[in-house]
Amino acid sequence: MRNVLKLLLPALALLLCACGEVWNDPYPLREAGANILYTAFTERPKHLDPAQSYTEDEITFTAQIYQPPLQYHYLKRPYTLIPATVERLPEPEFYDAQGRRLGADAPAEQVAESVYELKLKPGIRYQPHPAFALDEAGRPLYLNLPPAELKDKFGIADFPVSGRRTLRADDYIYQIKRLAHPRLHSPIFGMMAEKIVGLKELGEALEAAYKARPDQDWLDLDAFPLEGVRQVDELTWRIRIKGRYPQFAYWLAMPFFAPVPREVDRFFSQPGMAEKNLTLDWWPVGTGPYMLTENDPNRRMVLTRNPYFEGETYPCEGEPEDEAAGLLADCGKPLPFIDQAVFTREKEAIPYWNKFLQGYYDASGIGSDSFDQAVRIQVGGEVGLTEEMQEKGIQLLTSVRPSTFYMGFNLLDPVVGGDSLEAAKLRQAISIAIDQEEYISIFMNGRGIPAMSPLPPGIFGFEAGEAGLNPYVYDWVEGKPRRKSVEEARRLLAEAGWPNGRNARTGEALVLNLDTTSGGMGEKSRLDWLTSQFQKIDAQLVVRATDFNRFQDKLRKGAVQLYFLGWNADYPDPENFFFLLQGSEGRVKYGGENSSNYANPAYDRLFQKMKAMENTPERLTLIREMNRLLQHDAPWIYAFHPKTYTLTHAWLKNRKPNDVGNNTLKYQRLDYQVREQRRAAWNPPERWPLLLILGSVLLLLAPIAWLYRRRERRTAL
Numbered sequence: 001m002r003n004v005l006k007l008l009l010p011a012l013a014l015l016l017c018a019c020g021e022v023w024n025d026p027y028p029l030r031e032a033g034a035n036i037l038y039t040a041f042t043e044r045p046k047h048l049d050p051a052q053s054y055t056e057d058e059i060t061f062t063a064q065i066y067q068p069p070l071q072y073h074y075l076k077r078p079y080t081l082i083p084a085t086v087e088r089l090p091e092p093e094f095y096d097a098q099g100r101r102l103g104a105d106a107p108a109e110q111v112a113e114s115v116y117e118l119k120l121k122p123g124i125r126y127q128p129h130p131a132f133a134l135d136e137a138g139r140p141l142y143l144n145l146p147p148a149e150l151k152d153k154f155g156i157a158d159f160p161v162s163g164r165r166t167l168r169a170d171d172y173i174y175q176i177k178r179l180a181h182p183r184l185h186s187p188i189f190g191m192m193a194e195k196i197v198g199l200k201e202l203g204e205a206l207e208a209a210y211k212a213r214p215d216q217d218w219l220d221l222d223a224f225p226l227e228g229v230r231q232v233d234e235l236t237w238r239i240r241i242k243g244r245y246p247q248f249a250y251w252l253a254m255p256f257f258a259p260v261p262r263e264v265d266r267f268f269s270q271p272g273m274a275e276k277n278l279t280l281d282w283w284p285v286g287t288g289p290y291m292l293t294e295n296d297p298n299r300r301m302v303l304t305r306n307p308y309f310e311g312e313t314y315p316c317e318g319e320p321e322d323e324a325a326g327l328l329a330d331c332g333k334p335l336p337f338i339d340q341a342v343f344t345r346e347k348e349a350i351p352y353w354n355k356f357l358q359g360y361y362d363a364s365g366i367g368s369d370s371f372d373q374a375v376r377i378q379v380g381g382e383v384g385l386t387e388e389m390q391e392k393g394i395q396l397l398t399s400v401r402p403s404t405f406y407m408g409f410n411l412l413d414p415v416v417g418g419d420s421l422e423a424a425k426l427r428q429a430i431s432i433a434i435d436q437e438e439y440i441s442i443f444m445n446g447r448g449i450p451a452m453s454p455l456p457p458g459i460f461g462f463e464a465g466e467a468g469l470n471p472y473v474y475d476w477v478e479g480k481p482r483r484k485s486v487e488e489a490r491r492l493l494a495e496a497g498w499p500n501g502r503n504a505r506t507g508e509a510l511v512l513n514l515d516t517t518s519g520g521m522g523e524k525s526r527l528d529w530l531t532s533q534f535q536k537i538d539a540q541l542v543v544r545a546t547d548f549n550r551f552q553d554k555l556r557k558g559a560v561q562l563y564f565l566g567w568n569a570d571y572p573d574p575e576n577f578f579f580l581l582q583g584s585e586g587r588v589k590y591g592g593e594n595s596s597n598y599a600n601p602a603y604d605r606l607f608q609k610m611k612a613m614e615n616t617p618e619r620l621t622l623i624r625e626m627n628r629l630l631q632h633d634a635p636w637i638y639a640f641h642p643k644t645y646t647l648t649h650a651w652l653k654n655r656k657p658n659d660v661g662n663n664t665l666k667y668q669r670l671d672y673q674v675r676e677q678r679r680a681a682w683n684p685p686e687r688w689p690l691l692l693i694l695g696s697v698l699l700l701l702a703p704i705a706w707l708y709r710r711r712e713r714r715t716a717l
Helices: 002-017 055-067 167-179 190-195 199-211 262-268 347-358 368-374 387-391 421-433 436-443 487-494 523-535 548-555 575-581 601-611 619-632 672-682 688-716
Strands: 036-041 070-072 081-083 093-095 113-119 229-233 236-242 291-296 300-305 339-345 363-365 375-377 383-385 395-400 403-409 448-450 474-477 481-482 509-515 540-546 564-568 636-648
Touching: 055 291, 055 300, 167 229, 167 236, 167 262, 190 199, 339 481, 347 363, 368 375, 383 395, 421 487, 421 523, 421 619, 421 636, 436 448, 436 523, 436 636, 481 564, 509 523, 509 548, 523 540, 540 548, 548 564, 575 601, 575 619, 601 619
Parallel strands: 036 339, 509 540, 509 564
Antiparallel strands: 070 081, 093 113, 113 236, 229 236, 291 300, 300 339, 363 636, 375 383, 395 636, 403 564, 403 636, 448 636, 474 481
16 A cells, blocks of 8 residues: 555646646746747748748748848838838949940830949848857857767757857848859749849859869859949949849849858858758848747747847838827837747647637637638628627738739630630630639638739739729629629620530530649639539530649640639739730740740730839839730639738737738737736636546545555454
């Protein structure tokens, strides 16, 4: 009996100790009451190197760490560029082929080069890092490390000494050169090689050097000149661009053009580093408000305040409604507000959602499974929160993303392609038949708006109401767009030579093939719905599902009739959407992004003129002409622009949807004392399971104790 008690008493003590200070909390006790943002991510980032990173999953982190020269104003709409590390926005100078300077209003055809000069604000510092550590002689402390030195090094924190240094112009020049590095395969090198003077030639020189010594760990990019980028002084540099390309300013707000110091590149290129994930792709180094201090992309990633970040304050102006929404309350206060952001990987939607409701995540999107629990659609179509959400003080933020989803026709196909009037009417008929409003309602919980053209809201040239109506698909009735009738679609189909879905000459049925990537929850329901839409005009749809690589190969070869794609804005300019239908971007002929292989000389002439213009009434006139051509020719079925719904708890302040600028963490603020109170109220400890276990143990011990005492008495007798 004594042995049994010796085993049970420690277990009971441990059980009682579990009734401690933290109940039902997924975070360590040391983080209680701390100024830490808790959020989640679903897909692990693959690249954190600014020369390679190009996805939303990655820019969530890179945008908080790196600082390109420019950034977007957090509150103003439409999206407005402002300085980040430079003193002012660059105003390009224009030169003709003879090197003579031209005026700011010079026609695009006269401009041979545009020159952008950028000047840094003095005193900007990088995060602390061992690459900047120096020995007593002023030499890098952690350079030419022998393999033995790396045995116990698995993260940046394992290097005991960190140094610091200020930002210089040549750090930006070094990063532009890195775009041409053959080992990095930067996704924008091909495009930028056509824009930045000398970048293509630099790429060829680096390729030759790399092939000569493929085993070398480091290419010293300072040894390779770049004709179009030159340092003026320690804080100033110039970039020469071929022709007139006003959109280049938007690229200067992307991490591709963030600084990378030479010594950081050299530090990570040492033998043995890559094998331990000690690379810039794993441990980014920047001047931004946060630095990555924990990187376990399968479980948890942590951003911590950069102790050397200073000099930036919260904005004091925005849109008219921002003040009423409390978004100007922190005007002029130093950034950032939050000390740390903890990102936990959640692979399943339900645990993510439940933790948000418990207060363990500060913000959340809304999945389809939880939509009805969170959102209520009012009688007039307005969107509101359910009583449950309102009682918790949860707020709903909505925005229409600068994205366009579309179903494309392959204009090289003999059935749906061609530039004849009959071919256009066939495509118009199909565009009418597919009820995008119904799709948005059924499959997107209403989270989208029907598209009228390639341009989404928030992009210059987008027009709401009757001005932006697609007249070939909609009528304007009683102040609203109304989709044309199925009878109208059938009439157009007959005029196209397909009465009742049959070829007027041969009697052959109209069979159309949709190529798509396979998989995804609810995919069968969506495809069944789509098939029924084609049946309304007696057309037969055949869905050819395949994997992503095969799908891309079909697009490259033009072996498709119909396909479904979407495009998110790289930057808020109409050129970034209209180029998808430019003739010289034809995927089959030129390997570009024009998967429909649409080629209309009139459209191309307007595009060339429009893309080099500032946002003026004259540019808007050209955009309207381009939209009318695209709406008539119908190379796309304009599907929808998605809406983003985000829920935030009341203690998270300064949240405003921003789908172009991504460096938004620094503006957000937490009332973490309120969070602690709400968490405690929403998650009271459930002690009854422990009491039940304790009672069960006592019940188990009772007969044992009775038998023991009985035996002892018998022995005594």
